[in-house]
Amino acid sequence: MDGSALSYFLMAWFDPWLLGLTALGTFAGVYIGAIPGLSVTMAVSILISFTFSWDVNEALALMAGVFCGGVYGGSRTAILLNIPGAPSAIATALDGFPLAQRGEAGRAIGVSTVVSVIGGMLGVLALAIAAPAISDFALMFAPRDYLLLAIIGILLVGSLSGESLAKGVFAGALGVLIGMVGLDPLTAEQRFTFGQISLLGGIPYVAAMIGFFGVAEALVQLHHLKATPIRQQVDRILPSWNVVKRYIPLSIRSSIIGVVIGALPGTGGDIASLMAYDHAKRSVKKPSRPFGQGAYEGLVAPESANNAAIGGAYIPMLTLGLPGDAVTAVIIGALFIHGLRPGPMMMIETPHLFWFTVGNLTLANLFTLVFGLTGIRIFAKMVECPRTVLVPLIVVLSVVGTYAIQNSVVDIYWMLAFGVLGYFMKMYGYQVGPVILGVILGPLMDVSYRRAMLSVRDEPSAFALELVSHPLTLVLTLSVVLLLARQTPAWTTMQARIGRWRNDGRTGGA
Amino acid sequence: MPQPRPRQPGERMFSLLLLALSLFLLYQAYAISGFASVSSPGVFPMVAAAVMVVSIAAVLVRERREAAPAGFMRRVAPPVLLITIALIVALMLALEPTGFVIAAGTFLFATILFLQRGRPVRAALVAVVAVAAIYVIFRLGFQVVLPEAEWL
Known part of the structure; x- marks a missing residue:
């Protein structure tokens, strides 16, 4: 890091206004993440519209704060109420709530705060080290590589987070088509406009984001109006150094899982935390208690991983312009609005933005530590906000946010239409994350595909040859093939056979 | 780990509606520029719409034998x-x-x-x-x- 990088890094640290926004974002994020029904993706989508007239640094400072605070905040309700406040805290509830039932809620919150910050910091460190290298490397990427990476992103999120790959891919392709509406960026031909002038500019993607993440979630919450939280006694939360020290190795291992999963296009903290929990279960031989009955290890692994995934998710976003998860997909939308194109050129054209983001995320992690270890009493009150009040409030905020972008009521109709569609999709086991990924990735895939085709003079055979004749492209092509092959019945049969063969080998020798 | 989701009433109807939507979008995508060239503006939308048709068809095939409970108005659209x-x-x-x-x-x-x-x-x-x-x-x-x- 040279001198100018350091000054960009410290920009948010010494500017009181940016410092305040990061603190405010983190503080708000902890509550947004903690309140079931409010999600980080929802909050960041709505924030885009409130901050688009701001300076981009201010908008990014607030969003980084909400992102870090929110991913952490989900763990609190998971521990206290057995309701994960955010999808990335699903695994946290498995051992967090049993701890609260044993009367160790305070200590559990303390440990989860500390390991969240360790994970978050390691994620930022990985971002700071890996992104410049990947960015240099990314300059060598051809359009076909972007196309393949985007396909991998949609396949990954479709196969890992949803009920079935078919549903995930459907949602992703739907998003791609939503992103196609309007004038074609290369030839200005109309696509899916049905002769409507209002559709020439495309479907406002912020309306789609707020619809899918805000309104749809609010409507799903109508099924849980009667859920009442149980009060928990919370004692001392500051954990002792001896306790923390014991979990640092696991925390580091889980953070590495978090960074890698976060950095894969499409997959974020929710998947990272489940995988880290699984890793802890396999690797920790003598947990403090059996897993599922209040093992601290079962808390440390997912909480380190989901916060580490934040830094990880920023890596493909800042270097390739590909979202690392749903939240970074929304943040890419915010950067578009500010006239920035995330990708390898962004690091060269606006290097300050990268180091500013790194500095900001570091700061947000420090604030997470402060807000995580304090204010637990007010917290318990706020989380009890009944859903009868929460649902109408989310709707009103979604309306305000959607209207703010273009001051158009038509956008609100879009928002509601996507909200209702998103509600039914959620009810029937479709994830809405891939839709937003598709909306952001669709235009990029379209342009990449056509550039790749044009570069081989529209020869499909030459295009197919390109997919296997360059080392990097070949790796990406193989990844796509592998991801698809894993879903076929033949793969399952083969795996079963290998399993049987291995077992036979073991028993045969005995 | 998250529990498997219970089958919801109206699921097949929803899939059929999505299939109809996908076919309509496929037709609309074809209408953009047909098969003029492999890099025309309509190609990628056609691919995406075709992926939608294939994936929703796969969902329908997979769920064809699973009986969904009754009570759409009570459980899904109360x-x-x-x-x-x-x-x-x-x-x-x-x-x-x-x-x-x-x-x-x-x-x-x-x-x-x-x-x-x-x-x-x-x-x-x-x-x-x-x-x-x-x-x-x-x-x-x-x-x-x-x-x-x-x-x-």
Whole structure:
């Protein structure tokens, strides 16, 4: 890091206004993440519209704060109420709530705060080290590589987070088509406009984001109006150094899982935390208690991983312009609005933005530590906000946010239409994350595909040859093939056979 | 690990509707530029729409034998959902004629009153505080434009 990088890094640290926004974002994020029904993706989508007239640094400072605070905040309700406040805290509830039932809620919150910050910091460190290298490397990427990476992103999120790959891919392709509406960026031909002038500019993607993440979630919450939280006694939360020290190795291992999963296009903290929990279960031989009955290890692994995934998710976003998860997909939308194109050129054209983001995320992690270890009493009150009040409030905020972008009521109709569609999709086991990924990735895939085709003079055979004749492209092509092959019945049969063969080998020798 | 989701009524109907939507979009994508060339503006939309058709067909095939329970109106689209959506539609229609403050205030009051089944004083209090807070934070603080009635 040279001198100018350091000054960009410290920009948010010494500017009181940016410092305040990061603190405010983190503080708000902890509550947004903690309140079931409010999600980080929802909050960041709505924030885009409130901050688009701001300076981009201010908008990014607030969003980084909400992102870090929110991913952490989900763990609190998971521990206290057995309701994960955010999808990335699903695994946290498995051992967090049993701890609260044993009367160790305070200590559990303390440990989860500390390991969240360790994970978050390691994620930022990985971002700071890996992104410049990947960015240099990314300059060598051809359009076909972007196309393949985007396909991998949609396949990954479709196969890992949803009920079935078919549903995930459907949602992703739907998003791609939503992103196609309007004038074609290369030839200005109309696509899916049905002769409507209002559709020439495309479907406002912020309306789609707020619809899918805000309104749809609010409507799903109508099924849980009667859920009442149980009060928990919370004692001392500051954990002792001896306790923390014991979990640092696991925390580091889980953070590495978090960074890698976060950095894969499409997959974020929710998947990272489940995988880290699984890793802890396999690797920790003598947990403090059996897993599922209040093992601290079962808390440390997912909480380190989901916060580490934040830094990880920023890596493909800042270097390739590909979202690392749903939240970074929304943040890419915010950067578009500010006239920035995330990708390898962004690091060269606006290097300050990268180091500013790194500095900001570091700061947000420090604030997470402060807000995580304090204010637990007010917290318990706020989380009890009944859903009868929460649902109408989310709707009103979604309306305000959607209207703010273009001051158009038509956008609100879009928002509601996507909200209702998103509600039914959620009810029937479709994830809405891939839709937003598709909306952001669709235009990029379209342009990449056509550039790749044009570069081989529209020869499909030459295009197919390109997919296997360059080392990097070949790796990406193989990844796509592998991801698809894993879903076929033949793969399952083969795996079963290998399993049987291995077992036979073991028993045969005995 | 998350529990497997119970099968919901109306699932097959929803998949069929999505299939119809996908086929319609595939046709529309074809209409953009047909098969003029492999890099024409319509190719990628056609691929995406075809992926939608194939994936939703796969969903239909996989779920063909699974019997879904009855009770769509009770379990998936209960009255509370339909009435809430109707209230949101009313809010949208009222935004421009009456402005944000009146429309959102009335919406919050009515929806909270409906969802909590009574306690009008509490509902009114929450509505007034929320609209005031949104106005101060977003209109005055963030300088966000809120819908305003022209006659006010």
